[in-house]
Amino acid sequence: MADFRASLTFKNDDSQRLIIESIASKLTQRENEVRNMIINNIVNYGGAFEINGVTDDVKEIIISLRDKNALAIAEDNKIYSIYPVSAKVTNHKVTLKDGREFYAMCAVDALGSTYTFNQDVTVNSKCTECGKEIKAEVSGGKIVNLQPADAHVLHVDLKKFKTWSCCCCNIMHFFCSKEHCLEWSTKNNVCKDSSFCLDANEALVVGRMLFSDKE
Numbered sequence: 001m002a003d004f005r006a007s008l009t010f011k012n013d014d015s016q017r018l019i020i021e022s023i024a025s026k027l028t029q030r031e032n033e034v035r036n037m038i039i040n041n042i043v044n045y046g047g048a049f050e051i052n053g054v055t056d057d058v059k060e061i062i063i064s065l066r067d068k069n070a071l072a073i074a075e076d077n078k079i080y081s082i083y084p085v086s087a088k089v090t091n092h093k094v095t096l097k098d099g100r101e102f103y104a105m106c107a108v109d110a111l112g113s114t115y116t117f118n119q120d121v122t123v124n125s126k127c128t129e130c131g132k133e134i135k136a137e138v139s140g141g142k143i144v145n146l147q148p149a150d151a152h153v154l155h156v157d158l159k160k161f162k163t164w165s166c167c168c169c170n171i172m173h174f175f176c177s178k179e180h181c182l183e184w185s186t187k188n189n190v191c192k193d194s195s196f197c198l199d200a201n202e203a204l205v206v207g208r209m210l211f212s213d214k215e
């Protein structure tokens with residue numbers, strides 16, 4: 001099967017800079033199982049995942065997942081961040097077709113979560129520059145409804161940063177328009193060499209690369 005990455009193009013950016021392997025492809029089968037267990041635990045029950053309650057072999061796998069940048073362990077020994085899910089409230093609320101709701105770590109994670117859960121999602125967010133409500137409905141791997149229609153996503157060059165949760169998710173936001181994406185980036189001194197203002201469809205493709213386990 002041809003890798004969909006091979007034929008990707010982006011309007012304003014060199015695709016080679018944006019192409020990235022999935023998180024799942026870096027993990028063993030057992031690591032993926034534990035990752036999915038923790039993701040679903042946070043989504044089903046809300047709140048952080050308690051590491052203290054698990055067996056030693058699962059603990060070991062959690063350490064390995066952290067070392068591979070699939071999750072972060074907080075000082076209180078709980079997991080609040082496991083891509084694409086955040087146990088803390090963020091600006092990116094996701095509603096799954098099955099009715100479950102959660103917060104995503106960043107805009108790309110919110111869109112890409114359609115692949116993590118293999119189902120349609122609705123994302124509700126806000127423009128980080130002006131506060132305007134943003135809504136994206138993803139169905140069958142496509143954005144079928146986007147409000148406002150020019151909504152953009154600020155994305156960073158993930159290949160340049162080792163620990164995404166500290167320096168990347170903090171700026172990977174939604175914007176109501178390309179203008180507001182660029183304006184906010186300039187005001188906040190986001191490095192132009194390592195960031196991209198993507199349209200929502202491009203951001204969904206990046207989410208597919210990160211979160212689609214099977215391709």
Ligand SMILES: [Zn+2]
Pocket residue numbers: 127128129130131132175176177180
């Ligand atoms: Zn705006």
